[in-house]
Amino acid sequence: MTEAMISESVEDYLEAIFQINQQQQVSRPKDICKMLNVTAPSVTKALKLLAQLGFVNYAPFGMVTLTPAGEKAAKDVVHRHEGLSSFLVNVLGVDEKRASETACKMEHIIAPDIIERFISYSKFVQNSDLCGPEFFKKFLKFASRKNASTKSTKSKSSKSSRKEQ
Amino acid sequence: MTEAMISESVEDYLEAIFQINQQQQVSRPKDICKMLNVTAPSVTKALKLLAQLGFVNYAPFGMVTLTPAGEKAAKDVVHRHEGLSSFLVNVLGVDEKRASETACKMEHIIAPDIIERFISYSKFVQNSDLCGPEFFKKFLKFASRKNASTKSTKSKSSKSSRKEQ
DNA sequence: ACATAATATTAGCCAAGGCTAAATTTATTC
DNA sequence: GAATAAATTTAGCCTTGGCTAATATTATGT
Incomplete structure (x- = not known):
């Protein structure tokens, strides 16, 4: 209200x-x-x-x-930012810089409870031993394979999967 | 250019x-x-x-x-929308309606190659048997536990995206 | 076919949030 | 302690993308 x-x-x-x-x-x-x-x-x-x-x-x-109110609000934004950024890096394998840029946009538009889901997921995957440490590596391989066969981005260089510009 | x-x-x-x-x-x-x-x-x-x-x-x-150009552009947007929506539903367990609303905002602001990562991840998790079918269930449990202890959203639902002045 | 209803369009306003150019204030340096 | 440089503010413009009110067009019902 x-x-x-x-x-x-x-x-x-x-x-x-x-x-x-x-x-x-x-x-x-x-x-x-x-x-x-x-x-x-x-x-x-x-x-x-x-x-x-x-x-x-x-x-x-x-x-x-x-x-104090500004501090509170700022901390909330930062929490969202860092959580999303972690997710992008640790789950999707996006490089730090782009993860931060992307988090910066996502943080404003996604409902807080859904952002918490992202954060939970990130933590869950990292703690969980349901899927070994293989999991992430395999995904990266999977993703780069996909990437190769996709028109999607103009993606300038893309020579080595990660950190494309 | x-x-x-x-x-x-x-x-x-x-x-x-x-x-x-x-x-x-x-x-x-x-x-x-x-x-x-x-x-x-x-x-x-x-x-x-x-x-x-x-x-x-x-x-x-x-x-x-x-x-034709409009068709092409539209299909591209729809592809992103559906991919993100699937991700939200199948990976994070968000309900269809909110997933769609959220995808509708995400689709515009996330770089295409990163959106492809989301989509790849979604597919990867669904195909992969690296982590059993347990995985998703366990995450949902994990997330709702987290959720319980969170103030997160008032969520007010905002029935249809735009225009909440 | 004509009155009325439904749709579309025009005209013009508004707010957010950038920007440039110009004026002002503060800092620095001889 | 002036003169210059740097930082800040003011004033005012611009674009995007909504909105309302008023007008014009098309569709419908009898």
């Missing part, structure tokens, strides 16, 4: 600020620009919105920190 | 038109409205764009059909 709905963009900013603050206590707009690949005016505008939503402490020309 | 980039919205319209045409040869704007939960003017506007992109045959007050 309350809760105001958080847009994808807002989630991205929260996540970015959280990450930056991990390393330097506070965020400056410039850092956020770099992290999200947007221009400075976009960041200013976003910060005003975040402040208005009660997620950040912000005053013009000042440093940016997360409020 | 060419290829013009297809937006999410365009993909949704293509998919909808394709599905409708499966059952009734041609689509009328009204059907598209219903399928996508948008208003008639939105459909008109979209159809003009689709026609301009060369994906549909459309004249005001006329029926809508897909051009």
Whole structure:
């Protein structure tokens, strides 16, 4: 009923600020620009919105920190991001960089309980000895075989299955 | 280099038109409205764009059909949709309806080669006897255990994808 | 065939979230 | 402590893709 709905963009900013603050206590707009690949005016505008939503402490020309609510929301996004990213890496064998990029998009659009399923699955497969450690290797072989016979992507190089661009 | 980039919205319209045409040869704007939960003017506007992109045959007050290019693009979207949907149902145990809703969002944002991974995985797990038929059941149990201890979703169901303002 | 209902279209608005250019503020350097 | 550089903000534009209200067209029922 309350809760105001958080847009994808807002989630991205929260996540970015959280990450930056991990390393330097506070965020400056410039850092956020770099992290999200947007221009400075976009960041200013976003910060005003975040402040208005009660997620950040912000005053013009000042440093940016997360409020408790912002911290909570950010941690939630990060949880989803990391869970999905793990899934992509550990279950599907996607390389780290692309897994993170992909998680970054998935995290906003998939319902939380389904995201938890992804996370559970990832954990399950890793713990489970129902299928040996063979399992993952076999899948990678299976997937690359499929890949070979598929028009799907233009996939530039694709010379060695993993890490294609 | 060419290829013009297809937006999410365009993909949704293509998919909808394709599905409708499966059952009734041609689509009328009204059907598209219903399928996508948008208003008639939105459909008109979209159809003009689709026609301009060369994906549909459309004249005001006329029926809508897909051009060969539109057909190709639509089939591609449908392939991704069904593959992802299968994955969600068969690997993660999500129910059909929500799987379809979720696939509908995932299909636009995940790179094609990664979508193929999802699809491969789904097939692999189903064929593979590396892990018995126990595997899926055990996972469901595992997941519901996890689930119990999670606040996760209010899930409000949002009956049909778009438009929750 | 004509009145009414159903469909489509046009016109124009709105919000989100980018962007550039210009102005302002803060930092740095001699 | 000026002068310049760097960072930030303001102002205003643009595109996408919805929407409503009003208009126009097509279909239907008697």
